[in-house]
Amino acid sequence: MSSEHEPSPGQRCVLHIDSGISFRGGQRQLLVLAEAQHRDDEGPKPRILAREPGLLAQARSAGVAAQAWQGPVSPFGLVQLDAALRAARGGLIHVHDSRSLGVVRLLAGEAAQRRLVVHRRIDDPPRSRAVTRWKYRRGRFICVSHAVAEVLASYGVPASRLHVVHSSLPAGDALAPPPPPDGAGQGPLRLLAIGALVHHKGHGGLLEALALARQDIVLRLVGEGPLRSKLMVRCRTLGIEDRVRFVGDRVDLAEELRCCDVLVHPSLSEGLGTAVLDAMGAARPVLAARVGGLPELVNDPNTGWLVPPGDVPTTAALVDEIAALRCRDPEALHTRGVAGWQRARSQFKLADMVRATREVYDVCP
Numbered sequence: 001m002s003s004e005h006e007p008s009p010g011q012r013c014v015l016h017i018d019s020g021i022s023f024r025g026g027q028r029q030l031l032v033l034a035e036a037q038h039r040d041d042e043g044p045k046p047r048i049l050a051r052e053p054g055l056l057a058q059a060r061s062a063g064v065a066a067q068a069w070q071g072p073v074s075p076f077g078l079v080q081l082d083a084a085l086r087a088a089r090g091g092l093i094h095v096h097d098s099r100s101l102g103v104v105r106l107l108a109g110e111a112a113q114r115r116l117v118v119h120r121r122i123d124d125p126p127r128s129r130a131v132t133r134w135k136y137r138r139g140r141f142i143c144v145s146h147a148v149a150e151v152l153a154s155y156g157v158p159a160s161r162l163h164v165v166h167s168s169l170p171a172g173d174a175l176a177p178p179p180p181p182d183g184a185g186q187g188p189l190r191l192l193a194i195g196a197l198v199h200h201k202g203h204g205g206l207l208e209a210l211a212l213a214r215q216d217i218v219l220r221l222v223g224e225g226p227l228r229s230k231l232m233v234r235c236r237t238l239g240i241e242d243r244v245r246f247v248g249d250r251v252d253l254a255e256e257l258r259c260c261d262v263l264v265h266p267s268l269s270e271g272l273g274t275a276v277l278d279a280m281g282a283a284r285p286v287l288a289a290r291v292g293g294l295p296e297l298v299n300d301p302n303t304g305w306l307v308p309p310g311d312v313p314t315t316a317a318l319v320d321e322i323a324a325l326r327c328r329d330p331e332a333l334h335t336r337g338v339a340g341w342q343r344a345r346s347q348f349k350l351a352d353m354v355r356a357t358r359e360v361y362d363v364c365p
Contacts, residue, residue: 012044013091014361015084019071019100022224022249023054024196025274026121029144029167030096031055035062036171036354043358044092049084072103082107092117092361095139098126102135113138115364121167121271123147123292125155140360144272145293163360166296167272168353169281169344177283177341181259185330188216188243189323192260192284194253194275195267197225202266202289204234205310209266211238212316215323219264222256224249257282261333262322268309270294280344285336287318297348303340 016034020027027050034046048059048066059066067084070077085093085108093108094117095101101118108116116139123145126132136157142165143149149162181190191210195201203221210219221231221244228246235241247256257263263279265288272293279286280297286304288294300306305322307314325332 013088014044014046014094015088015091016046016048016050016094016096017069017081017084017100017104018048018050018052018055018096019069020055020097021051021071022196023052025167026096026119027052027055028274029121030119031058031062032168032170032350033354033357034059034064036350038062038064040354043354044361047084047088049081072099078103078107085112088112091115092364094119096121098135101139102131105135105138116140117142117360117364120144120148120152123151123269123271125151140364142357142360145296147293147296148271163356165353165356165360166293166348167274167277168348168350169277171350172281172345177338178258179283180331180334180337181261184261184334185326188218189319189326190259190261191217191219191264191287191319192222192256192262192279193219193264193266194222194256194278195265196223197221197227197231199227200267200269201225202268202310203227203231205268205312205315206264206266207231207234207238207240207244208312209315209319210243211240212312213319213323215320217319217323218243218245220245220247220256220260222247222249222251222253253278254282257284260284261326262287262304264319265289265294266309266315267291267294273297277344277348280337280340280348283334283337283341285333285340287315287322299339299343301336303336303343 037043037046046064049069051069051071056066069080092115095104096119118139119142121144140161142163144167146164149164235244263284263286265273265276267289270292276286276297286298288298289309290306291309298304298306
């Protein structure tokens with residue numbers, strides 16, 4: 001572990017462990033939390049052991065001690081993890097994914113496992129097999145939504161070890177919401193979807209809904225993933241390839257949000273949805289599936305709209321309705337976006353997430 005920015009003698013530390021290989025919502029939230037902990041003079045000081053280069057670079061730039069990790073399936077990665085756990089002896093262990101949890105359970109001693117905190121960001125139930133149930137027998141679980149907590153409770157994790165701590169917006173000092181996009185009310189309705197191109201993000205159903213819609217609508221898909229080629233072929237089959245743009249994941253998210261009219265988040269399962277939080281922070285209304293933790297973010301109809309997951313006809317009809325509303329009342333969408341901005345700033349503040357996380361740490365011995 002880097003010797004820079006080490007905690008002072010006697011100061012408690014927290015070792016964040018993440019095996020993700022891409023910079024997605026979970027890695028962004030880990031970074032936001034660790035940076036805030038680094039600035040906090042009273043709480044434990046963070047260290048990061050992770051694989052994703054962007055996460056490591058941004059953490060180091062912010063002054064957070066961060067070490068590159070070869071991961072839980074590499075022999076040298078296990079050596080690295082064992083050394084990091086030994087260096088953090090007496091501190092907290094904060095695991096951010098299920099695969100890392102397994103190896104931490106194997107390597108950490110009994111005392112360290114009493115100080116184990118696990119972040120759960122997905123609403124899929126863990127597998128019903130012996131090794132998985134063994135993994136979930138220890139640790140306090142930070143659930144990013146009540147929906148996630150309900151899944152773990154149904155799996156058998158005691159309520160005493162479940163803590164709901166919503167994700168948050170990064171720290172910001174804007175006193176007024178961002179303005180509506182340029183050309184609001186003119187041209188086609190501009191939809192934006194942000195998320196990995198994987199099945200549970202629901203992009204296939206979104207494309208089918210766009211094909212059914214009768215209004216003038218365009219869509220930008222931000223993200224990469226194994227379904228990119230299949231989704232592009234689907235666009236051609238549906239005859240909407242001139243209305244859909246695949247822009248990859250190396251984009252300026254703030255600029256993408258600034259230029260869109262509505263963020264659409266059609267997930268089939270979702271722990272919370274950091275892209276939705278980002279849209280609320282940009283004062284953009286959200287059309288999302290009523291699944292997982294998304295209803296805990298989107299207040300239908302004040303800040304956006306909720307539809308049943310995978311319901312193509314309902315989604316198509318609602319997209320048409322939103323496009324017609326935009327033409328009829330150009331301010332209507334911005335009004336919902338501002339309401340979302342206000343909701344995000346009041347209910348999903350970084351300070352609240354940091355405080356609630358520290359409260360979980362405080363009940364660890």
